[in-house]
Amino acid sequence: MAKNIIFAENNLSTKLKFMKNIFFFILLLFSMILAQESIRDLQNLSNKQLDILKSELKNDSVKLKNDSADPADPAIPKVKINSGTLKTTNNFFGYEYFDKTISFFDNIPTPEDFRLGPGDEITLSLWGETNSRESFVINKEGFIYYKNIGFINLSNLSLSEAEKVLIEQLSKIYSTLEDGSSNLSIELGQIKSINIFFSGHVNNPGVNLIHPFSDVYSAIIQSGGIQDSGSLRNIKIIRSGKIINTIDFYSFFMTGKNNFSNIKLVDGDVIHIPAVQNRVEISGEINRPKFYELLDSDTLTALIEYSGGLKATASDKIIIREIFPIDERFTNDEAKTGYISTIAKSSKKIFNNGTQIKILPIGDNETDVTVYGRVSFPGKYPINNQMIDFNNQPVIKKSSLRDVLDLAGGFDDPVFRKTIVDEIVVLRLDENQFYGKEFKINYDDAANFELQIDDRIFVYQNSNYSNVLTYTIKGEVLNPGKYILKDGLTLKDAISLAGGVTEIGSINSVSISRNDQDNENRIGNTNLDFLVGNNNIITILQKENVVGVFGNVYNSGFVAHDGKKLMTMSKAIQLAGGHKPNSLKKSAYIVRANGRIESAKFFRGRTKRVYPGDSVFVPVDPSTDDFDITKFISELSSTLANIAAILVITDNQ
Numbered sequence: 337m338a339k340n341i342i343f344a345e346n347n348l349s350t351k352l353k354f355m356k357n358i359f360f361f362i363l364l365l366f367s368m369i370l371a372q373e374s375i376r377d378l379q380n381l382s383n384k385q386l387d388i389l390k391s392e393l394k395n396d397s398v399k400l401k402n403d404s405a406d407p408a409d410p411a412i413p414k415v416k417i418n419s420g421t422l423k424t425t426n427n428f429f430g431y432e433y434f435d436k437t438i439s440f441f442d443n444i445p446t447p448e449d450f451r452l453g454p455g456d457e458i459t460l461s462l463w464g465e466t467n468s469r470e471s472f473v474i475n476k477e478g479f480i481y482y483k484n485i486g487f488i489n490l491s492n493l494s495l496s497e498a499e500k501v502l503i504e505q506l507s508k509i510y511s512t513l514e515d516g517s518s519n520l521s522i523e524l525g526q527i528k529s530i531n532i533f534f535s536g537h538v539n540n541p542g543v544n545l546i547h548p549f550s551d552v553y554s555a556i557i558q559s560g561g562i563q564d565s566g567s568l569r570n571i572k573i574i575r576s577g578k579i580i581n582t583i584d585f586y587s588f589f590m591t592g593k594n595n596f597s598n599i600k601l602v603d604g605d606v607i608h609i610p611a612v613q614n615r616v617e618i619s620g621e622i623n624r625p626k627f628y629e630l631l632d633s634d635t636l637t638a639l640i641e642y643s644g645g646l647k648a649t650a651s652d653k654i655i656i657r658e659i660f661p662i663d664e665r666f667t668n669d670e671a672k673t674g675y676i677s678t679i680a681k682s683s684k685k686i687f688n689n690g691t692q693i694k695i696l697p698i699g700d701n702e703t704d705v706t707v708y709g710r711v712s713f714p715g716k717y718p719i720n721n722q723m724i725d726f727n728n729q730p731v732i733k734k735s736s737l738r739d740v741l742d743l744a745g746g747f748d749d750p751v752f753r754k755t756i757v758d759e760i761v762v763l764r765l766d767e768n769q770f771y772g773k774e775f776k777i778n779y780d781d782a783a784n785f786e787l788q789i790d791d792r793i794f795v796y797q798n799s800n801y802s803n804v805l806t807y808t809i810k811g812e813v814l815n816p817g818k819y820i821l822k823d824g825l826t827l828k829d830a831i832s833l834a835g836g837v838t839e840i841g842s843i844n845s846v847s848i849s850r851n852d853q854d855n856e857n858r859i860g861n862t863n864l865d866f867l868v869g870n871n872n873i874i875t876i877l878q879k880e881n882v883v884g885v886f887g888n889v890y891n892s893g894f895v896a897h898d899g900k901k902l903m904t905m906s907k908a909i910q911l912a913g914g915h916k917p918n919s920l921k922k923s924a925y926i927v928r929a930n931g932r933i934e935s936a937k938f939f940r941g942r943t944k945r946v947y948p949g950d951s952v953f954v955p956v957d958p959s960t961d962d963f964d965i966t967k968f969i970s971e972l973s974s975t976l977a978n979i980a981a982i983l984v985i986t987d988n989q
Contacts, residue, residue, distance in 0.1 A: 428615070429626040429642070430568045430589055434561035446524055447549060449600065451492045454478060455528030458490070460502060464518035466510050471525055484509050498522060532601055534559050536609035537566030551597045552583055552607060559607075566609040569629050573599060574606035586629075590642060616687050618643050620695035621650035630687065637683045639693070651698045652678045659690035705740060705787050709795035710756050712745030719787045737762065738782035740793065747779060757796040764791050807868050808851075809834045811876035812841025821870055828864040830874055837876055845877035845929035845949045860931035877929060880949035885912035887954035888919040897948045905941030908952050918957045927951045 452458070454476045462468045472480035478491020488505050490498045499522050503513055512518035529545035532555055539560035546555045552573060556562060571583040580599075587593045612629050616639060619625040623644030630639065640646060657674040665671050679695075687693070704716040721735040737760065746752045760782060762775040772792075777785045787793075805821035807830065814835025827846065837843050843864075849856040851871040859872075868874070882894040883903065890913025897903055905926060915921060924936045929949035936944060946952060 427617075427626050428564050429624070429628050430585065431562060431564060433585070433589060434557050436557050446495060447600070449494065450524075450549070451494060452478075452490050452498055453492065453528065453603075457525035457527065458498070458522050459525045460520070460522050462506075462510070462518055462520055465512040466518045473526075482506070495522060495524070530601065530603040530605075532559070533604070533606040534609070535606060537563040537611055538607075538609050539563060546601065548601075550601055552599060552601065553585070553588075553596060555601055555607060556609075562609055565611055567612050567629060569631060570610055570613075572608040572610070573601070574608055575602065575604070584631075586642065614687075614689040616689070616691045616693065618693045618695070620654075620693075621647040621697045622695050623647060632686070635684045635686060636679065636693070639687075640679075640695075646679075646695065647697075649697045651696045652680065653696040654679060654682065655694040655696065656682065656687075657692040658688055661688060702789050705789070705791040705793060707740060707744045707793045707795065710746065710797040711741070711795050712749075712752070714744060717743055719789060719791075734786055736783050737777060737785040737787055737793070738779075740787060741779065741782055741795070744795075746795075754801045755798050757798050759796070761794040761796070762787075762791055763794065764788060805870040807870070807872040807874065809874040809876070811874075812838040812878055813876050814838060821868060825868045826864065827862065827866040827868060827874065830868050831864075831876070840878050841876045842879040842929065842949060843876075844947050845880065847875040847877060847929075847931060849873045849875075858931055860933060862930050862932065877949065880929070882948065883908050883946050884951035885909055885954070886951065887924075888916045888956040889913050889954050890916060897946070899948050903946050905936060905944040905946050905952055908946050909941065909954060912952075915954060916956070920955045920957050924952065924954045927953065 452474060454474055457471055457473045458480070459469065459471045472482075474480055474490055479487040479489050481487055482505070485505055485508060488501065490501065493501065499520065502522060503520050506520060507513045510518055513520060527548055530548045530550075531543050532546045532550075533543050534541050534556075538556070539562070544555075544559040546558050550558065552571065556571075562568065568589075569584040569586055571585070572579050573581045573583070581596075583596050583599075585596075587595065614630045614632070615627050616630055617625075617627045618639055622640065623646075625643065628639060628642045654677055655674065656677055657672065660671055660673070703718045703720060705719055706716050707714050717735075717740045719735045719740070721733050721739060741747055741760065746756060756779075758779050760777050760779060762777060762785070764773045764775065766773045775785070806818050807821050807825075808818050809830055810816040813831060816834060819830065819833060827848070831837060831843075831846075846862065847858065848862050848866065848868075849858045849872070850869065851873055856873060859866075879899070881897055881899060883897045884894050885908050886892050889909055892912065895908055895911040897908075905924065909915065909924070922936060924941060926934045926936075926944065926946060927950065928934065929947070934944070941952075
């Protein structure tokens with residue numbers, strides 16, 4: 337009994353599990369149906385709807401990421417922000433000269449006044465009767481140690497002095513050095529860096545290791561450069577507590593004059609960069625608009641020189657906006673002032689810190705007339721003509737219409753001249769009327785017509801001389817080629833002039849196109865009465881024995897046409913297998929061999945004739961639902977019946 341109960345329970349559990357799977361299967365079918373509808377909806381979205389959907393998906397994606405991220409989750413990587421200072425470009429002149437990387441090499445020529453000191457390495461070479469090569473590092477007392485001789489003092493010696501000392505000392509053990517049978521030389525190996533202290537407005541204040549051959553310029557570069565607030569014109573070199581030199585880099589930046597390389601730095605020197613005391617901005621029509629540091633003696637003339645000089649378009653007018661120093665102000669409300677001046681009046685002026693100067697441009701004065709139409713060089717021409725008088729002095733004279741026309745070209749070319757209409761039209765603006773004044777001048781009289789600024793000159797083309805109109809006929813005609821176009825020429829006339837259609841050509845299969853800038857564009861809906869135009873291309877096609885049937889038919893392609901028997905549009909579709917479901921029968925159309933398009937119209941094409949070479953197109957209804965609910969229910973019922981049969985069989989077992 338217990339076994340039967342257990343068996344019954346297991347059997348029931350199996351059936352329930354099976355029914356659950358069947359239910360899931362049915363849900364899956366309906367999900368697929370809904371998915372099919374959703375996919376169809378997505379496919380029918382417009383570009384605008386797609387853009388909106390894309391934007392919403394992006395927002396949802398970002399929101400999902402933000403909502404799902406747990407800041408306490410160690411699996412999520414933390415983003416660390418570097419708080420270091422980033423180098424940025426500014427409009428302060430000169431600081432870019434120090435934003436460099438200098439590579440110093442061991443083979444840099446050694447300065448003549450270089451002195452050896454603790455930490456320097458020398459390489460001693462002997463050759464001749466005795467050959468050897470050894471390296472020594474000078475110790476902190478200034479000595480090197482040589483075997484069989486002992487300590488040798490080289491401190492504060494130049495290389496040539498050190499070489500003499502070594503020859504003298506090594507001659508004690510190498511006698512050949514005295515008679516010249518052996519030779520000795522020394523060269524620098526690794527050399528010690530020197531400690532230079534940087535103070536003031538520098539990027540890396542404090543002690544910095546600097547190459548011993550460095551001057552003040554290269555030393556500043558090695559230390560990381562100068563801050564924007566630091567002076568470039570009052571750099572001080574301090575040695576043993578005393579200022580030994582003051583450097584102004586502007587002379588180097590402006591003219592390349594180097595007056596600092598002869599100042600050699602020594603260990604323990606201090607390079608001090610004080611703050612900028614006076615900085616002025618200059619902009620406008622100058623070659624290098626920037627902020628410049630000025631000394632107490634610098635005037636506007638010097639400032640313009642620093643900025644690279646004036647542009648050719650600069651006027652003599654300037655705008656000056658000054659800030660008064662605190663000790664010169666009556667109130668803070670009157671701390672700033674602005675005024676207009678000239679370069680000449682302000683050339684010797686000394687400016688306060690924070691002053692802004694703008695060089696104004698000259699105006700764009702109109703001095704031209706414009707030539708349009710049939711000339712060799714249409715465009716703008718100035719009407720002022722410089723002449724030389726009897727005293728060999730330049731005199732400005734206004735150009736005549738003839739002067740400008742001759743410059744524009746074409747009137748002296750006998751062939752080109754035939755294409756130009758003699759009557760020239762000049763349009764002149766008039767302040768007293770809405771429309772301009774119009775003058776008509778013959779070219780022969782143009783020398784007596786004085787032009788005014790902004791006149792518009794129109795030169796017209798003689799179309800009778802320049803027009804050479806042609807058309808081309810090719811394909812199945814007896815005499816293909818290019819023909820001269822005559823007024824009123826029809827397609828029928830053109831075919832006749834070309835000798836008529838060949839035996840394999842079809843008068844019903846004619847293609848006409850226009851040659852527009854080397855692009856052939858076909859002309860539709862033509863017939864034998866069509867008026868041929870310039871650059872038309874007429875192509876007589878070969879006879880066809882087929883009709884094309886395309887679109888929503890069962891056998892899309894070509895069907896035979898013997899050319900003798902009558903064939904209708906409806907018959908052609910029938911020969912192609914007939915309409916498929918959802919065909920737009922009333923919208924079917926024919927494209928004739930000559931490009932003409934004709935609709936089915938009445939009786940769905942049963943009375944519309946088709947000829948060899950024609951094509952029939954049967955469109956499909958795009959709004960028709962692809963999902964057949966009747967077919968689906970039928971198939972679903974069959975599936976459910978099969979499932980029920982399986983359940984019965986399983987239950988009986």
